[in-house]
Each structure stands twice: as structure tokens, then as C-alpha cells.
Amino acid sequence: xxxxxxxxxxxxxxxxxxxxxxxxxxxxxxxxxxxxxxxxxxxxxxxxxxxxxxxxxxxxxxxxxxxxxxxxxxxxxxxxxxxxxxxxxxxxxxxxxxxxxxxxxxxxxxxxxxxxxxxxxxxxxxxxxxxxxxxxxxxxxxxxxxxxxxxxxxxxxxxxxxxxxxxxxxxxxxxxxxxxxxxxxxxxxxxxxxxxxxxxxxxxxxxxxxxxxxxxxxxxxxxxxxxxxxxxxxxxxxxxxxxxxxxxxxxxxxxxxxxxxxxxxxxxxxxxxxxxxxxxxxxxxxxxxxxxxxxxxxxxxxxxxxxxxxxxxxxxxxxxxxxxxxxxxxxxxxxxxxxxxxxxxxxxxxxxxxxxxxxxxxxxxxxxxxxxxxxxxxxxxxxxxxxxxxx
Numbered sequence: 047x048x049x050x051x052x053x054x055x056x057x058x059x060x061x062x063x064x065x066x067x068x069x070x071x072x073x074x075x076x077x078x079x080x081x082x083x084x085x086x087x088x089x090x091x092x093x094x095x096x097x098x099x100x101x102x103x104x105x106x107x108x109x110x111x112x113x114x115x116x117x118x119x120x121x122x123x124x125x126x127x128x129x130x131x132x133x134x135x136x137x138x139x140x141x142x143x144x145x146x147x148x149x150x151x152x153x154x155x156x157x158x159x160x161x162x163x164x165x166x167x168x169x170x171x172x173x174x175x176x177x178x179x180x181x182x183x184x185x186x187x188x189x190x191x192x193x194x195x196x197x198x199x200x201x202x203x204x205x206x207x208x209x210x211x212x213x214x215x216x217x218x219x220x221x222x223x224x225x226x227x228x229x230x231x232x233x234x235x236x237x238x239x240x241x242x243x244x245x246x247x248x249x250x251x252x253x254x255x256x257x258x259x260x261x262x263x264x265x266x267x268x269x270x271x272x273x274x275x276x277x278x279x280x281x282x283x284x285x286x287x288x289x290x291x292x293x294x295x296x297x298x299x300x301x302x303x304x305x306x307x308x309x310x311x312x313x314x315x316x317x318x319x320x321x322x323x324x325x326x327x328x329x330x331x332x333x334x335x336x337x338x339x340x341x342x343x344x345x346x347x348x349x350x351x352x353x354x355x356x357x358x359x360x361x362x363x364x365x366x367x368x369x370x371x372x373x374x375x376x377x378x379x380x381x382x383x384x385x386x387x388x389x390x391x392x393x394x395x396x397x398x399x400x401x402x403x404x405x406x407x408x409x410x411x412x413x414x415x416x417x418x419x420x421x422x423x424x425x426x427x428x429x430x431x432x433x434x435x436x437x
Contacts, residue, residue, distance in 0.1 A: 047075065047194060047195070047196045047197065048196070048197045048198075049073050049074055049075040049164070049165075049196065049197075049198055049199075050067075050072050050073045050074060050198065050199045050200065051063075051067055051072060051073070051074040051075075051198060051199065051200045051201070051202060051359070052074070052075055052077070052183070052185045052196045052198035052200070052201045052202070053074055053075065053076045053077070053201075053202050053204060054077050054172045054175075054185065054201070054202070054203050054204060054205040054209060054210070054211050055076075055077075055078060055203070055204035055205035055206065055209065055331075055333075056076050056077075056078030056080075056085055056152070056156070056166060056168070056204075057085070057090075057148075057152065057204060057206070057331065057348070058148055058151045058152055058155065058345055058348060058349070059204040059330050059331040059348035059349065059351065059352050060076055060078070060202070060204035060205075060330075060352075061076065061151075061152060061155035061156060061159060061166075062101070062102070062105065062107070062151075062155060062349060062352050063202060063204065063330070063352035063355065063356060064076050064155075064159055064163055064164060064166070065105045065106070065107060065155055065158055065159065065163065066105055066352065066353065066356035067164075067356055067359070068159075068162075068163045068164060069105060069106070070356065070359075070360045070363075072359060072360070072363065073164050074164045075164055075165045075166075075167070075196055076159070076164070076165065076166045076167065077167050077170040077171075077172050077185065077187050077189075077196065078166070078167065078168050078169075078170060079169065079170065079171040079172065079205075080168065080169070081168050081169050082156065082168050085152055085156070085168070086149060086152055086153050086156065087149060088148075088149065089147070089148075089149065089235075089308070090147075090148035090149070090344075090345065091147075091148050091339070091342065091344050091345040091346075092145055092146065092147040092148065092258065092260060092266065093143050093144075093145060093245075093258075093342035093345075093346075094111075094115070094143060094144040094145075094146055094151075094345070094346065095143055095342075095346040095432055095433030096141040096142060096143065096432050096433050097346070097349075097350070097433045097434075097435065097436055098345070098346050098349045098433065099111065099115075099143075099144045099146075101349060101353055101436075102151070102154075106158060107151070107154045107155055107158055109154075110150065110154055111144065111146045111150070111151070111154065114146070114150070114261075115144045115145060115146035115150075116144065116145040116146070116259070116261075116262070117142050117143075117144055118134075118142060118143050118144070118145055118244050118245065119133065119134050119135050119142045119244075120132050120133045120134050120244055121134075121244055121245045121246070121247060121431065122242065122244055122245070122246045122247070123247050123248075123249075123414060123417065123418070124246055124247065124248040124249065124250075124293060124295065125248070125249040125250075125410075125411060125414045126411060126414075127294055127295050127296045128295065128296065128418075129295055129297070129299070130414075130417070130418040131244075132417075132424055132427060132428055132431075133428075134428050134431070134432050137421070137424060137425045137428035137429070138425070138428050138429055138432050141428075141429075141432040141433070142432065143342075143431065143432055143433075145245075145258070145259060145260075147260055148345055151345075167189055169189065169190075170187050170188070170189040171187060171188045171189075172185055172186075172187045172205060172209070172210050172211075173186045173187055173188060173193070173210065174186045174210055174213075174214070175201055175203070175210060175211055175213075175214035175327055176214070178201065178214045178215070178324050178325045178326065178327035179324060179325035179326075179327075180325060180326070181199075181326065182197065182198075182199075183198050183199075183200070183201045183325065183326045183327060184196065184197050184198065185198065185201060198326075199326065200326045200327075200328065200359065201326060201327045201328070202327075202328045202329075202330055202352070202355060203327065203328070203329045203330065203333045204330045204331050204333065204348070204352070205333055206331070206332040206333055207317070207332050207333065207336060209333055211327065211329055211333050212319060212329055212333050212334070214324070214327055215319075215321075215324040215327065215329075216324070219321070219324060220319060220320070220321075221319075221320045222317070222318070222319055222320075223316075223317070223318045223320070224315065224316060224317040224318070225315065225316040225317075225390075226273075226313075226314070226315045227273070227313075227314035227315065227316075227338060227393065227397075228272070228273050228399065228400050229253070229270050229271060229272055229273055229314060229397060229399075229400070230270075230271055230272075230273050230274075230275060230311050230312055230313045230314055231256075231268040231269065231270065231271070231311065231312045231314065231339065232268065232269045232270075232271045232275060232277055232280060232285070232309065232310075232311050233266065233267070233268045233309065233310055233311070233312055234266070234267050234268075234285060234306050234308065234309045235260065235264060235265070235266055235306070235307050235308040235309075236264070236265045236266075236267065236303075236304045236305060236306050236307065237263065237264060237304050237305045237307055238263075238264075238265050238302050238303060238304025238305070239262060239263055239265070239302065240257065240258075240259040240262070240265045241257060241265070241299075241300065241301045241302045242257055242299075245257060245258050245259075246293065247340075247392075247396055248292050248293050248396070249395070249396045249397075249398075249410060249411075249414060250291070250292040250294075250398075251398065251407065252288070252291060252292055252398075253269065253270035253271070253292065253397065253398050254268075254269075254270035254292070254340075254396045254397045254398070255267070255268065255269055255270070255288075255289055255292035255293055256268040257289075257293065257301075265302075265304070267289055268312075269285065269288055269289060269292070270397050270398070271311065272400070273313065273314075275311050276311070277309045277310050277311045278309070280309070282305075282306045285306065285309070286301070286303045289301055312339065314338040314339075314393065315336055315338065316336065316337060316338060316386055316389065316390060317335060317336040318334070318335045318379070318382060318383070318386060319333075319334045319335065320375070320379060321375040321379075322334045322351070322374065322375040322378050322379060323374050323375040328355055328374055329351075330348055330351035330352050330355065330378075331344075331347065331348030331351060331352075332344065332348070334351070334378075334382070335347060335382050335385075335386070337385055337386055337389040338389050338390070338392075338393045339389075340389055340392040340393040340396065340397075341385065341388045341389035341391075341392045341393075341430070341431070342431070343385040343388065343389050346385075346433060347381070347382060347385050349436075350378065350381050350434075350436045351378050353436045354374060354377050354378050354436065355371075355374060357370065358370035358371045358373070358374055358377075359371065381434050381435075381436070384430070384434050385430075385434065388430040388431075395410060395413055395414065396410075398410075
């Protein structure tokens with residue numbers, strides 16, 4: 047097989063890149079190790095920045111998002127039994143975010159790709175990226191019980207942290223920056239309407255809590271728990287009791303309970319691999335960077351990467367200049383590090399470290415007070431949350 051761009055991974059990044067390239071008249075083949083059903087049901091992020099939603103619309107993948115997604119014009123911060131709303135449009139010149147699950151983004155993009163895009167091969171396991179430093183890279187993969195080779199002009203690795211793409215970058219060229227956190231998130235899905243119409247981020251002496259949603263009828267909630275926690279060790283009643291404690295306020299707000307349909311624990315880490323390019327191999331999304339979920343940046347960073355690549359390759363095709371492709375890693379990393387900074391800051395602001403002192407507790411409260419009382423501090427949070435510019 048031969049194509050211009052070989053894309054490893056049919057998550058939202060790989061699927062969106064295929065769509066952007068198709069719209070630009072550039073052929074691509076997508077290889078995905080899992081089957082279609084798995085890709086369309088795996089639960090991941092659900093907050094789309096303004097720029098991400100705009101890109102999906104421009105790519106022709108926004109119709110159902112606009113019909114079923116939930117536009118949010120702010121978030122609520124809770125601390126010391128108090129509530130403070132951050133008004134995004136008022137602070138950012140009109141920007142907002144959209145609650146629309148990654149599973150739904152993938153469904154929309156898969157449907158478009160199968161209707162009129164290039165080949166999308168499910169259960170096609172990428173085994174290795176070869177000759178990445180040359181003008182003719184290759185992806186060796188296994189599909190339908192036999193090995194094959196996809197010859198490419200470019201390879202984009204959207205295959206996550208455990209994928210093969212990053213392994214093709216020589217270790218001597220790589221620099222890795224990472225941090226692990228001594229806590230994780232116990233997340234639940236519950237068949238109950240959300241108890242608030244916007245996301246609630248709560249800082250509590252017992253630990254962080256987040257109230258989110260998947261739809262007007264399904265709530266998504268999280269609790270900070272020690273690293274290594276077994277989700278099944280928490281009974282449903284214990285989860286609801288703890289959520290009530292951490293969301294407590296001095297007014298009459300109440301948390302609605304309902305049947306819990308799913309529970310899992312998400313570890314927390316920050317990770318950046320530099321560079322994001324080697325020869326004609328380009329990394330995107332979790333293959334190059336991971337953020338703790340506190341800032342809702344993971345999916346949005348991946349979208350920024352593939353938008354940057356698609357623009358750069360289109361420029362190369364139209365002008366013959368490799369300038370934007372050569373700048374890919376540096377361009378992406380500027381945005382990546384701002385998102386890493388914001389995600390780290392939000393995590394440090396709202397989570398209580400296991401060995402936190404009374405001094406550190408008061409610093410957290412002082413920082414939250416600053417956001418609640420200073421338009422400049424509030425604007426900085428709102429601008430970062432609604433999204434850094436692409437490119």
C-alpha cells in the first residue's frame with residue numbers, strides 16, 4: 047500500500063487529521079489497532095475548547111455537536127463552602143466551551159471517513175515505523191492475519207503513549223519531561239441529571255471534587271483519591287456521601303443522587319516528549335504529551351497538533367516550502383507547554399497533597415480568593431480554559 051500520509055491511531059486526533067487532509071485534497075490512510083465498536087465507546091474527555099469546536103464545524107463534523115452538545119459559558123469554583131462563577135464570554139471576548147464526549151466526536155468523524163474519506167482500517171495493528179529519518183518512511187502493520195507495509199511520504203503518530211510511533215525517534219535525540227502525582231481521580235457515570243448546569247470545581251480539605259456531565263440526563267463526577275485506589279473498594283453510597291461533603295456550601299444547593307453505571311480510577315501525570323518530529327515522522331496527542339485532566343486540555347491539545355500539521359502540509363503542497371513542517375515541533379510545543387502550565391496550576395490549586403501543611407492549605411485558599419476578587423486573575427483562568435490559539 048502507498049499513500050501520502052500514514053496515520054497511526056483512529057482516536058479523535060487521527061480521525062480529524064484524516065478529515066482535514068481529505069478536505070485539502072491530500073490522501074491518507076488511517077490504521078487503528080482496535081475494532082470500530084471499541085473506538086466508539088471508549089470514554090475519554092468531554093470538554094471542547096472554542097477553537098476545537100470551531101475546527102470540527104469547519105471540517106464538516108459539527109452538525110450533531112451543535113445539536114446535542116452543551117455550550118457552557120463558565121465554570122463554578124467552590125472553596126471554603128463558598129461559590130464563585132467564572133464568566134467565560136465576559137472575560138474572553140465571547141469564547142465558551144462545549145460539553146460533547148470524545149466518543150461522540152469519534153462517531154461523527156468515523157461516519158464521515160467511511161462515507162467519503164480515505165481508507166480507515168480497523169484491527170490494523172501498527173508494528174513499527176521504519177526509515178522515519180528518510181524521505182520514504184514506512185509503517186509495518188498486521189491486518190486480517192497477515193503483515194503488510196504502508197509506504198508514505200509522511201507518518202503521523204496519533205497512537206497514544208504506548209504506541210509505536212514515538213519509539214521510532216532515536217533515544218539520543220529525545221528529551222522527556224514528566225511528573226507523577228500522588229493521587230488520582232475516582233470517576234463515575236450516573237443516570238441522574240446534573241446537579242448544576244455548569245462544571246463545578248471544588249477545593250475541600252478532604253480533597254478535590256468535580257461535577258461534570260455527559261448529557262442533560264447523565265452526570266459525570268470525580269473524587270480525588272490516593273494513587274493506586276481500587277474503584278470497586280468504594281460503594282455507591284460512600285461515593286455519593288463523599289461527593290456531598292466536598293461540594294458542601296452555605297446556601298441551599300443540593301447534590302442529586304442516582305444509579306451509578308460506571309466507576310474507574312484515572313491516574314494523574316504530566317509528560318512531554320521533545321521533539322515532536324523526527325524526519326518525516328510527526329507525533330500528535332498523547333504520543334507526545336499528557337496532562338492531568340484538571341484543565342480539560344488533553345483532547346484539545348491533540349486537535350491543535352493535527353491542525354498545525356494539516357496547515358503545514360497544505361502549505362508545503364501549495365508553495366513547495368517546507369518551512370511550516372520544519373517548525374512543527376516548535377510550534378506545537380509552545381502551545382503544549384502553556385497547557386501543561388495551566389493543567390499543573392489547576393491541579394495544584396484544587397487538590398490537597400497527602401502531606402499538605404496548614405500553610406499550604408491557606409495558600410490554596412488565598413489563590414482562590416485572588417481569582418474571585420481580581421478580574422485580571424479570573425481572566426487568565428478563563429482565557430486558558432477556553433483555549434490557546436492554534437498555530
